[in-house]
Amino acid sequence: MSKVLEAKNIQKHFRFPVDFHVLKDISFSIEHGEFVSIMGKSGCGKSTLLYILSTMDTDYEGELYLDEKLITNNTANELARLRNEKIGFVFQFHYLLPEFTVLDNVMLPARKLGRKSFDEIREDALEKLRLLDIYDQAHKKATMISGGQKQRVAIARALINDPVIIMGDEPTGNLDSKNSDTVFNIFRDLSLEQKFSLLVVTHDQDFADKTDRIIEMGDGRIIKQ
Amino acid sequence: MTNYRVIFDITRTHLLSRIKQSGVAALGVTFGIGMFITMISFMTGLNGLLDGLILNRTPHIHIYNEIEPSESQPVDLLTDFDQSFTVVSSIKPKQSQVRIHNALPLISQLRKDERVKGVTPQVNANVFYLAGSIQLNGMITGIHVLDELELFNFGDYIVEGDPKGLVKNNKGILLGSGIAAKMSVRIGDRIQVKSVNGSIIPLKIVGIFQSGLATVDNVQSYVNLKTAQQLQGGGNDYISDINVKLYDMELAPKMSKEISSQHKLTAIDIKTANAQFDTGSSARNLITYVVSITLLTVAGFGIYNILNMLIYEKMNDIAILKATGFSGNDVKLIFMSQAILIGLVGGIMGLLLGLTGSFIIDNIPYNTPSLPTITTYPITYNYRYYLIGITFALVSTFLAGYLPAKKAEKIDPVDIIRGQ
Numbered sequence: 001m002s003k004v005l006e007a008k009n010i011q012k013h014f015r016f017p018v019d020f021h022v023l024k025d026i027s028f029s030i031e032h033g034e035f036v037s038i039m040g041k042s043g044c045g046k047s048t049l050l051y052i053l054s055t056m057d058t059d060y061e062g063e064l065y066l067d068e069k070l071i072t073n074n075t076a077n078e079l080a081r082l083r084n085e086k087i088g089f090v091f092q093f094h095y096l097l098p099e100f101t102v103l104d105n106v107m108l109p110a111r112k113l114g115r116k117s118f119d120e121i122r123e124d125a126l127e128k129l130r131l132l133d134i135y136d137q138a139h140k141k142a143t144m145i146s147g148g149q150k151q152r153v154a155i156a157r158a159l160i161n162d163p164v165i166i167m168g169d170e171p172t173g174n175l176d177s178k179n180s181d182t183v184f185n186i187f188r189d190l191s192l193e194q195k196f197s198l199l200v201v202t203h204d205q206d207f208a209d210k211t212d213r214i215i216e217m218g219d220g221r222i223i224k225q
Numbered sequence: 226m227t228n229y230r231v232i233f234d235i236t237r238t239h240l241l242s243r244i245k246q247s248g249v250a251a252l253g254v255t256f257g258i259g260m261f262i263t264m265i266s267f268m269t270g271l272n273g274l275l276d277g278l279i280l281n282r283t284p285h286i287h288i289y290n291e292i293e294p295s296e297s298q299p300v301d302l303l304t305d306f307d308q309s310f311t312v313v314s315s316i317k318p319k320q321s322q323v324r325i326h327n328a329l330p331l332i333s334q335l336r337k338d339e340r341v342k343g344v345t346p347q348v349n350a351n352v353f354y355l356a357g358s359i360q361l362n363g364m365i366t367g368i369h370v371l372d373e374l375e376l377f378n379f380g381d382y383i384v385e386g387d388p389k390g391l392v393k394n395n396k397g398i399l400l401g402s403g404i405a406a407k408m409s410v411r412i413g414d415r416i417q418v419k420s421v422n423g424s425i426i427p428l429k430i431v432g433i434f435q436s437g438l439a440t441v442d443n444v445q446s447y448v449n450l451k452t453a454q455q456l457q458g459g460g461n462d463y464i465s466d467i468n469v470k471l472y473d474m475e476l477a478p479k480m481s482k483e484i485s486s487q488h489k490l491t492a493i494d495i496k497t498a499n500a501q502f503d504t505g506s507s508a509r510n511l512i513t514y515v516v517s518i519t520l521l522t523v524a525g526f527g528i529y530n531i532l533n534m535l536i537y538e539k540m541n542d543i544a545i546l547k548a549t550g551f552s553g554n555d556v557k558l559i560f561m562s563q564a565i566l567i568g569l570v571g572g573i574m575g576l577l578l579g580l581t582g583s584f585i586i587d588n589i590p591y592n593t594p595s596l597p598t599i600t601t602y603p604i605t606y607n608y609r610y611y612l613i614g615i616t617f618a619l620v621s622t623f624l625a626g627y628l629p630a631k632k633a634e635k636i637d638p639v640d641i642i643r644g645q
Contacts, residue, residue: 095544
């Protein structure tokens, strides 16, 4: 099995206002097709770790491998390209572009990647929306749909470029239990049926229990995995 | 790698989905540029009018024979007094002719000079206008009407009648408006003019001349060159003044010195004759530039403010775009293209506003006695102002967009996401 993501001795300091060692010697890896959750109390550094893993935060020490390639010290443009191509990201707060339609929101990362024609991308996007059961909302403005629907649109957007890994930052944190279940089932299906690798930060114990593997963090370290 | 179509689509959606805000931003540009164009067109129009008031009717070089005392007295020829201080009292000017000696060859020589645009000969004669038993003091100038019309905008001062009536008409006169009023005569009437040597010539009024200066209009009239020569009792070569117009006014001082030293004549250049006017003109130009720069600067800051707000409101979008793989450069391009589009649309509307403003001012009635042919406020329509306007709109929106867009390029998405 290949490793889609590997972290080696990740250290992170917040230097302002006082030096604070947030992440201490974090090392772990995720195999292809694995559904992994990171658990921990608020402030234990799990979100910070996720931002590093997602390449958005580059201020750390240690080594980070994506798809078995070292990506630490890549330039900002290379990292943007990697995020576009290989990482799908789902935030706690949906994060759709409010001026665009649902369909446009899903299509944008693929259009940025520019690997397929506009019509192919459109087909892909509609396909993903159908998969997530929000096909009928495709032409609505992103602000006109409900919170649960928004989160599904965000997942569709994360899937559009067929990334090697999907990362979620408390993707169910802002949803009621019914919508949480829906989102979890979507992740589950993506992992089982489509062999996506998933890494989800959560503090919802029920959610974590149902994943393949739990990485438990406390006080900036991995306590158990 | 940049996919410009996606960038442009995002730009378009951003602008169109907030059409009101984009519109206000563009209007800021529009007003700045429109006001700039209107103001500069109006101010240069006014300046041109005032300049024209003097420049059009003043020859660049005026050549005539000045009556003055001789510079060297007979005593200076004696070598005996070389080392002495001589005093000659009661020096009187030498008896000399008013006419320019050898005027016709001088005129043809001047016409051949490549710096010279045109030369017009004039004959000045002191006369009396006869109204019944009253004799009104006056001055008649004989002119080449067609040359004067072409070179010195003579037509601007003819308020009634047609100056061309003087061409080949030795019995016509363009009467000063003051004299016409005093003598209660109109076009078509006949008047008599008595020269200093006593000869009386009847003349028919073909037009009324008004310079706007009462002291001139009360004495000055114009006739054909021949008629004036006849009044002075001179022949074809009797010329009292020569007016020269050059292609380049700046050459006038140098050339007038050449002429006066070569031909022993008095040659006055326009700079010397109108020194105080020159000062006023440059001061007015300075004011025009200062006002223009101020207008453009104020417009520039307005544009910067609006674009800055526009971009700061979009911080969340910037984070999303960056998180989903758009590079800093992409984000910068998105906002730069928005700024430049606003500048382009606002700028073009500004050009139209400026043109409209100029057009409105151009049609506001404006009557001044010194320029009888001017009926509305003057406006200069110069394509350069429009070029400056649109260039400034683009450059200032570029700069105003660049700083916040640069910030958007640099901003770390994590900072924005954490802040939520």
